[in-house]
Amino acid sequence: MMAEFISETKAGTAITRLVLLRHGQSIWNRDKMFTGWSDVALSSKGEQEAERAGVLLQQADFILDCCFSSTLQRAFETARIVLSAMALKLPVQKCWRLNERHYGALEGLGRLAAVRKFGLWPVLRTQISYDGEPPRLEMDDARFPGNQSGYAGIDVKELPLGESLRLAAQRLQPCWQRIIKPELEHGRNVLIVSHKNLLRTLMGQLEHLTPQQVMKLKLPTGRPLVYELDRTLKPVRHYYMDEIS
Numbered sequence: 001m002m003a004e005f006i007s008e009t010k011a012g013t014a015i016t017r018l019v020l021l022r023h024g025q026s027i028w029n030r031d032k033m034f035t036g037w038s039d040v041a042l043s044s045k046g047e048q049e050a051e052r053a054g055v056l057l058q059q060a061d062f063i064l065d066c067c068f069s070s071t072l073q074r075a076f077e078t079a080r081i082v083l084s085a086m087a088l089k090l091p092v093q094k095c096w097r098l099n100e101r102h103y104g105a106l107e108g109l110g111r112l113a114a115v116r117k118f119g120l121w122p123v124l125r126t127q128i129s130y131d132g133e134p135p136r137l138e139m140d141d142a143r144f145p146g147n148q149s150g151y152a153g154i155d156v157k158e159l160p161l162g163e164s165l166r167l168a169a170q171r172l173q174p175c176w177q178r179i180i181k182p183e184l185e186h187g188r189n190v191l192i193v194s195h196k197n198l199l200r201t202l203m204g205q206l207e208h209l210t211p212q213q214v215m216k217l218k219l220p221t222g223r224p225l226v227y228e229l230d231r232t233l234k235p236v237r238h239y240y241m242d243e244i245s
């Protein structure tokens with residue numbers, strides 16, 4: 001469904017809407033494991049969260065013009081469930097640059113196992129610092145995307161062995177600048193289904209937050225966060241969809 005017009009606020013500022021949605025709970029969220037680019041499924045709770053997100057948007061008669069997701073099944077599947085609950089036949093455009101930050105050698109480990117293997121500080125710094133990089137993978141590790149068929153065709157130098165939030169924010173930029181931002185500039189309402197850290201960096205970019213402020217942002221699974229943007233894509237306000245329903 002195309003937006004026929006860009007809605008106007010009382011002050012006459014043109015508004016377009018960007019919905020940021022962290023996928024529903026995954027089985028590794030449930031089991032408290034570092035996930036990153038590991039491609040795990042939604043839990044049954046996550047499927048229900050995705051359904052509820054779609055119902056909320058549908059009940060609000062939310063007009064959506066395009067939908068993007070990461071290539072990871074927990075995000076893509078969430079997007080598919082949301083669109084189906086909204087009875088919308090939009091394609092889900094997948095972009096690997098919307099994948100979660102890569103957790104390097106921490107992927108597949110729980111917090112305790114990670115600390116036992118790498119020590120407290122390497123794990124802690126990954127979680128509390130914007131520039132904190134996880135212990136990196138070796139190039140021959142099966143968890144390196146360069147060894148996975150789904151990423152064939154992408155320059156191997158672009159694929160991560162482990163990322164800080166800053167590095168993840170940087171690799172998102174070509175997708176944001178060339179693909180998503182132009183849609184918003186044309187007044188189209190956009191849904192992005194992605195991941196906690198990747199979306200936190202995007203919120204930081206939109207709101208001009210400091211790295212410290214970004215690290216404090218919380219982003220629960222399965223709750224659509226709506227940003228109303230003016231013509232210059234400056235946020236006018238933002239709210240969780242379930243706070244206004």
Ligand SMILES: O=C(O)[C@@H](CO)OP(=O)(O)O
Pocket residue numbers: 022023026029033034035036037100194195196197
């Ligand atoms: O990858 C992970 O471990 C989590 C938290 O960073 O991300 P998400 O559940 O949002 O994919």
